[in-house]
Amino acid sequence: MSADLELDCRAMLCPRPVIELARHYTEVPVGGVIAVAADDVAAATDVPAWCRMRHQEYLGTENAADGVPVYRVRRLS
Amino acid sequence: MTAPGEQPPATYLDTASSEPLHPAARAVLEQALEAGYADPRRLHGPARNARILLDNAREATADALGVRPDEVTFTPSGTHAVHLGVLGLLAGRARHGDHLAASAVEHSSVLHAGRWHADRGGSFSTLPVDSLGRVLPEVAGSPAVIAVQSANHEVGTVQPVAVFAGAAPVFMDASASAGRLPLPEGWDAAAASAHKWGGPAGVGVLLVRKGARWRNPFPTDDRVEERATGMENVAGALASAAALQAVVAERAEVGPRQHALIDRLRHGVAAIEDTEIVGDPVDRLPHLVTFSFLYVDGEAIVTELDRRGFAVASGSACTASTLEPSHVLAAMGALTHGNVRISLTRETSANDVDRLLAQLPGIVADLRAEAGL
Numbered sequence: 453m454s455a456d457l458e459l460d461c462r463a464m465l466c467p468r469p470v471i472e473l474a475r476h477y478t479e480v481p482v483g484g485v486i487a488v489a490a491d492d493v494a495a496a497t498d499v500p501a502w503c504r505m506r507h508q509e510y511l512g513t514e515n516a517a518d519g520v521p522v523y524r525v526r527r528l529s
Numbered sequence: 530m531t532a533p534g535e536q537p538p539a540t541y542l543d544t545a546s547s548e549p550l551h552p553a554a555r556a557v558l559e560q561a562l563e564a565g566y567a568d569p570r571r572l573h574g575p576a577r578n579a580r581i582l583l584d585n586a587r588e589a590t591a592d593a594l595g596v597r598p599d600e601v602t603f604t605p606s607g608t609h610a611v612h613l614g615v616l617g618l619l620a621g622r623a624r625h626g627d628h629l630a631a632s633a634v635e636h637s638s639v640l641h642a643g644r645w646h647a648d649r650g651g652s653f654s655t656l657p658v659d660s661l662g663r664v665l666p667e668v669a670g671s672p673a674v675i676a677v678q679s680a681n682h683e684v685g686t687v688q689p690v691a692v693f694a695g696a697a698p699v700f701m702d703a704s705a706s707a708g709r710l711p712l713p714e715g716w717d718a719a720a721a722s723a724h725k726w727g728g729p730a731g732v733g734v735l736l737v738r739k740g741a742r743w744r745n746p747f748p749t750d751d752r753v754e755e756r757a758t759g760m761e762n763v764a765g766a767l768a769s770a771a772a773l774q775a776v777v778a779e780r781a782e783v784g785p786r787q788h789a790l791i792d793r794l795r796h797g798v799a800a801i802e803d804t805e806i807v808g809d810p811v812d813r814l815p816h817l818v819t820f821s822f823l824y825v826d827g828e829a830i831v832t833e834l835d836r837r838g839f840a841v842a843s844g845s846a847c848t849a850s851t852l853e854p855s856h857v858l859a860a861m862g863a864l865t866h867g868n869v870r871i872s873l874t875r876e877t878s879a880n881d882v883d884r885l886l887a888q889l890p891g892i893v894a895d896l897r898a899e900a901g902l
Contacts, residue, residue, distance in 0.1 A: 464832060466846050466854065467866035471824050471900050494846045494854040494865050501864040503806060 454486035455524060456480040462520055470502050473525065477508065480527050488523045489516050491509035499523040538576065539840045540881050544725075545682055545705065545817050545872035546842055551727030553775035554768040558729060561764035569762055570753060576625075583763050590734060590772035593777045594712055594721075602735040602756040603766040606720025607704050609758060610733035611638040612645075613746070614700045614718040617644060617756075618674045621742030622698060626673035627651040632664040633860035636702055638854070639676050655860075661809045662686040662861045672697045678711060680706040681843055683857040683870060684808030685791075685817040691715035698741065705732070708776040709784065709815060717741040726776050727875075728769030731762055783875050787815040790873060790882050794818055797886035801893055805864045817872040819844065821858070825867030825896045833892045834869075839885055842870040867893075 457480050461469035469490035478485050488499060496513070503510035503525055511524040541549065550558075565582040567575035584598075591598040604610040628701050629643050633655040643653035654678075660718050662684045664677055675697045680687045682705040694715030702773060703712055707721035718741060723732035735756055737743045743756055752759070776783075795806050795818055803823035822830065827845025834841050844855030845868040854865030871885070 467824055467826060467900075470866065471902060474824060474902060492846075497854060497859045497862065497865050500861065501805070502823065504862075505803060505864065 456483075456484040458486060458487040458489060458522070461488055461490040461492075461495070463491060464490065466492050468492075469495045470498050473499065473502060474506070477525065477527050482527050482529065484527050485511065486525050486527065488525070489520050490523065491520045495523060496521065499525065538719060539835075539838050540877075540884070541874055542871045542877065542881075542885070543840050543842045544874050545870060547730065548727040550729060550768075551772035551775055552865040554728050555651050557771040558764055558768035561767040565763035565767065569763065575749060579694035579763050580825065582767050583761055586766035589765075589774055593770070593773045594707065594734075594736070595710070596736055597739055600736050600739060600834070601880050602737070602754065603732035603761045603769075604720075604735050604758055605762070607661060607720060607725070607733040608638040609634065610720035610735040611702055611704075612642050612797045613735050613756065613758075614677055614720045614737070615642040615674065615874050616701075616746035617737070617743040618698045618700050618718050619651065620744035620746045622673040623744075626671065628670065628672045629653045629674050629676065630656055630668055630670075630672035630697075631676035632656045632658060632678065632686075634658050634662050634664070634681050634683075634857045635676055635678055636682055636704060637856070639678070639700075639702055640857060644674070647786045651687070654834045658860050660861055660863070661811070662807070662863075663809065663855065664688055666692045668693065670697050674698050674700060676700040676702070678705065679703040679719075680710065680814050681808065681857060682859070683855060684819045684863075685813035686809040687812045687814070689748060694810075703736075705817075707815060708781060718743055723769035723772065726769075727767045727772040732765040732769040734769075736854065758799070779875065780876040787875075787877070790877060790879060791816065791818045791871075793879065794882050797882075804893075807858065807863045817870065819858075819868065821845075821864040821869070822867035822893045822896075823864060824900050824902050825893055825898075827866055827868045829896050830867060830869055830892060833896070834885075834888070837888050837892075839888070842872070844868045844870060883888065 500510045509526040567579040569580040596885035647653040690713045698717040701719040709727035719736040721734045724730040806820045827843040846854040858865045
């Protein structure tokens with residue numbers, strides 16, 4: 453599935469993927485989708501937790517061609 | 530030997546990892562080391578002295594925990610007591626089934642026992658928890674044994690152990706609450722660890738209810754007691770019992786005081802933006818709270834607090850030897866980075882809490898600024 457913006461956070465350790473998400477999500481329009489490719493295991497918990505705390509919508513995860521999880525977030529505000 | 534560096538004493542806020550030795554234990558330990566060196570199973574005078582000390586330790590521990598003396602066994606650690614408790618109930622149920630169901634937020638020693646059991650042909654699954662970390666009361670299938678802790682060691686939430694009674698024999702890891710809260714009803718075997726209530730390290734307690742079907746899952750030796758692993762740490766057990774008695778005697782005063790201090794801490798931390806305070810705010814351990822700061826590196830905040838004289842723990846991945854985040858926080862769906870666990874001593878004051886609260890906003894702001902936020 454496509455995203456308006458995909459961040460490559462491979463090889464970044466927590467909390468860096470969530471920091472990158474917070475720094476860049478405003479670059480997609482409200483209603484748009486930002487994706488974060490992250491192999492750090494903490495992202496599986498921390499991306500949904502960030503969405504809950506920052507009132508954004510967590511859409512779920514899919515795998516990139518190299519098997520790295522890609523976390524998808526819809527910007528709500 | 531080298532002495533620890535000359536530094537002002539830290540404000541120690543990590544008693545959930547290990548409590549300082551209780552003064553009541555210190556006095557007893559020295560005397561018991563003097564008099565309790567012999568093998569309690571021999572037939573001479575020094576052995577009888579050691580036997581009396583060990584029996585005293587057992588009786589005092591039983592009395593403080595509200596169980597029978599013959600239900601108490603001292604083990605070389607809390608982890609070993611957990612392994613004996615979980616795997617011993619499974620061995621006692623071998624003719625009925627081999628499935629262990631444990632809450633997803635158990636201490637790692639319980640989960641490792643489950644994996645060990647599964648590696649040897651048994652089966653193991655975890656029970657989910659809600660967002661407060663409380664295990665959901667539904668159990669799928671018919672497990673041979675259920676493992677549920679008395680209270681969670683990371684977030685403090687008290688667990689509904691009694692609701693699982695009757696579904697299967699229950700193993701309860703009581704390490705986080707023993708001495709601080711009365712033991713709940715509904716378990717068949719339980720474990721605790723003396724250094725978490727102010728006894729010395731190297732003393733665990735295994736409780737097996739009279740009439741429970743329990744079999745030792747490990748090789749033993751020719752000694753008499755079925756549940757003991759080698760010769761007991763007699764002096765350590767007696768010192769642990771003295772600490773436990775003191776903690777239980779003090780808890781009507783210490784518990785509410787700690788509970789109020791944790792409320793004060795929760796309230797103060799909530800004022801810091803983008804902070805998640807984890808666990809049940811009310812039905813919880815009196816002395817413990819966990820919170821997580823968004824965008825903050827857990828190792829960095831522990832290090833900054835250490836530099837300012839505060840000793841705290843963290844469940845964030847970067848602070849763990851495994852590089853995996855806390856399985857407790859992950860099972861709850863709670864934020865795992867920027868995590869700090871505070872656990873109070875019996876002497877922690879409102880002033881200590883306020884000094885910590887005065888430091889946290891600046892540290893968090895600096896670390897977030899370093900991260901580019």
